[in-house]
Amino acid sequence: MKNIKLATFFFLFSVLSFNFSNANENMKTFNKKNTHSSKPSVNSNIKKQKKSSFVIDPPKLIAQGDQFYCPQTSINIVTDFRIDHDIAENGTQVLYIQISSGYSSGLDRLELTNPTLHPNIITSWDATSGKLRLSGTTSADIPYADFVSAVKDVVFTNSSATASGTRTFSITIGQANYLPSTGHYYLFIPNVGVTWTNARDLAASSTYYGLQGYLATILSADEAKLIGEQASGTGWIGGSDAETEGVWKWVTGPETGTIFWNGNANGSTPNYAFWNTGEPNQQGDEDYAHITQPGIGTRGSWNDLSNTGSLTSGDPYQPKGYIVEYGGMPGETLLEIAASTKITIPVAMPATDPAPVCDSGSFTFNATATAGATIRWFDALVGGNLLATGPTYTTLPLTATTTYYVDAGCESNRKPVKATIYATPTTPIAEKDTYTNCGAGSLTIKASSNIGIINWYASATDQTIISQGTTFTTPIISSNTTYYAEASNNGCKNTTRTPVNIVINTPPAVTDETLPLCQFKSITLDAGISGMSYLWSNANEATQQITVSKGGKYTVVVTSPENCSSTKTIMVEEHMIPQIARVDVEGTRAIIYPVKAEDYFEYSVDGVHYQDSTVFYDVPGGLQTAYAREKNHCGEAEKQFVVLVFPPFFTPNNDTYNDIWEVTGMENYPQAVVTIFDRYGKLVAQLTRFKMSWDGTLNQVPLPASDYWYALKVDDSMPVLRGHFTLKR
Known part of the structure; x- marks a missing residue:
């Protein structure tokens, strides 16, 4: 622990023989060693002279210099400084100056300027504690006057352009750190x-x-x-x-x-x-x-x-x-071996920029500043013209956005403020006055102005914006509609709205068709609406009707005078002419077999009633005709066939009903022979084209009621048909 100069001295002198000129010879100075041990303080051990004595008062440091400071400049820490001291003590060995509050390590610094003017003093800067030590070049005391002169030449600097706040400087002849805010x-x-x-x-x-x-x-x-x-x-x-x-x-x-x-x-x-x-x-x-x-x-x-x-x-x-x-203990007297000053970095705080205006106007700016600082208004960030001082500045009328700058005395702390002027845009120009659309749909319409944005409205007076931007994609609309474009530049509106019309045209109403084309023939295709423009895709023709001779898919684009188009599709299906391969007969059921069956064929066995099925039931006996035709009357085919009907019974009683048994249709087969047998196999009758029926007799003798059998041989190409029937009496 270094020795600290004690400010308390005792002088021994004789009251009756006191002579100021030889006072130094009679003065004895006592230094206090602050050992911070459990031993009593030196103050309590100072011995008094036996006759008379007095205590030398500690020196009193008085500093002035509460100042404003601009970053990256240097400033003396005091504007005035003195040390009041007892006449018996003229100096000390060390004086300290510390940045005791607000210290910014690495940026703040204290130093002694003009060192050649202070040859008896050396300095040492401690960046950790923010303390500058002033001491002599020897171990001897330095006169207070030399310290006063040196302190007046100590300056503060800060290397940051963005420095802010307050710095407090404590000046003390003791080694302890002094804090002015607590004393x-x-x-x-x-x-x-x-x-x-x-x-x-x-x-x-x-x-x-x-x-x-x-x-x-x-x-x-x-x-x-x-x-x-x-x-x-x-x-x-x-x-x-x-x-x-x-x-x-x-x-x-x-x-x-x-x-x-x-x-x-x-x-x-x-x-x-x-x-x-x-x-x-x-x-x-x-x-x-x-x-x-x-x-x-x-x-x-x-x-x-x-x-x-x-x-x-x-x-x-x-x-x-x-x-x-x-410090602060009860009953202690104020110790004034330290003094303090401070510097404040003045800052101007501008209020929110005034609201923008449209086209031209003047603006009033307001700002507050660090207490005591003078607010200054400039037209440039660096240098520039001083426009006004004080918390308020009103500009001249302006026609363009202008930036001003305000500070509280430090150019490095200037802050921009802006007077914003927005120009009113020109009346919007629409890309088209009228847009058209074929049928209901969504359209993209466009309008532009020289600056700003375009707001779209549903009417000339409506205040609800439905879209923003130079392009507007409408919702799906099905009837004529008008939208309105208005130009706005940051709230500056050109209230003249530009109408943009949308006309909805109705496309031609076409109906797709499917048409048959008869084999080996031609057909006329019709677009179906007159007074239009036409373009046939397959035939590359431009008439309402065209004639084609083969099947396929045909399309025609039908365009109205308003240039709305619809496409009609006609499917042409080529239909064959039917051909009958054969007709099979099973009793009274007939089956028609075409050469090639098609869905568009229909069939009949009487030429009147047609059906899709080729199977017919209860066909009358005898020679019949089978018919096959295309449903759209493209053509038909015929083929005869015979239905042989064998009656299941007959009653030869001369009542004119079922009196004879005969095979219906047999007459169509000239070579046909029917042989009839009784139950015992005895031949009882034979039918040919010369004799087509049997009356139930044998040699003109009526045969008894019973079951009889027959065998029909049509010709050598067909099998023998066999069966039985009943003779009833």
Whole structure:
């Protein structure tokens, strides 16, 4: 621990023989060593002279210079500075200037300008703590006047164009960090492995220029940053939950008993707390607060440790020391060995840009700024003309969008504001005045203007936009309709709407057909509607009717005068002329067999009644004719056949009903012979073309009622037909 110059001196002199010219010879200066041990403070051990003595007051630092600062420039940290001191003490060895709040490491810097004007002073910049050390080139005291002159030449710079906020500078002749917002002093005491309780006692036994020390307590972000980030080391602070687990209190200094955290890692924060992520975790007896070592979690945050912390050398959780805070204890007098100034980076905050206007107009801009800063309005981001100062600026009438810029004194902080003017578009021009469509459907209509967008409406006065864009695809419409196009440019409307008409034309009504074409003939095909244009696909003809002589698919495009087309399809089916191969007869059933059967053939056995089936029942006996014809009368065929009918019985009683037995149809076969036998096989009659019937007698003698058998031989090409019948009396 380096020696710190004590501001308290005792002079021994004789009241009766006091001579100012030889005062230095009679003055004895006492330096205080702040050892931060359990030993009594040097202040309490200063011996007084036996006769008479007086105490030399500590020096009083007075600084002025609350200023505005523009980033990337340099500015003196004071506008005036002095050190009021006792006449018996003219200097000290070291003076410190620290950026005690708002410090931005790596960007902020303090340095002494014009070093040649201060030959007795050297400087050292500590970027971690944001502190500039001014000291002499020798171990001798440097006159206060030299320090005053040097402080007036210390400047602050920030290298970032986007810097913001406030910086507070503390100027002190003590080594401890001074925080103007609290008026307290903070000092890190290295002591590797020190326990929390020992650190507490050591801190309480130390003094600083008469101020009582205690383990630091932290009640604000400024304190946390100065102690945690800008201190030269990390260590114990005065927080503990040893009394009630999870309830963390400050247990040192004037804040003793103040709860700053209630609960574990997800607890509440009654006062400022800056725990590292996941802390406090309440593992074991971790009841004491410790500044987290750099590289572990969030820089400057706290964690909780046991009273000893880690006992492993080099471990991140091994205590490295403790932080002592001076100031605020009851009954203490104000110590003024430190002074402070600050710089504020002024920022202008423009209000929302005024609403756009159509075509031309003037605009009023408003802005607020950092307190005390003057708002300036410019026409360029860099340089440019100063247009006005103050929180409000009203432009001249404008006809085009214009960007202005506002700052609070720093060109680097200028912000753009925009006066937006939108031109009213021209009246829309439709691609077509009238669109046509053949039948119901959806159409794509188009309109355009010089700028902006096109809004489509269903009527000239309707305010409901149904579509936007230069093209509009309509819903399916089936009748004449008019839509209206209106041009709009960001709310600036040309209220003259352009109508776009849609005319729905009716296509020709055609009906597809299927027509038969008779074999070896021709047929006339008709489009079916007159007064149109025609185009036959198969024949490449343009007349309403065409004649074709072969089957197939024929199409014709029928086009109306409005150029609406419909396509008619005619299927021409070529039908053959029927031919009969044979007719089979089974009793009274006849079956017609065509040479080739077709669905469009129909059949008959009487030439009157036709049917699709080729089978006929109960055909009358005798010579018959079979007919086959095409249903559309393309042609027909005939073929005769004979139906032989054998009566199942006869009654030869001369009542004129069934008096004889004869084979109907036999007359068509000249060579046919029917032989009749009785039940015993005796030949009783024979029928030929010369004798076509039997009267039931043999040699003119009536035969008895009984069953009789017959055998019919038509000719040598046909089989013998056999059967029986009954003779009834």
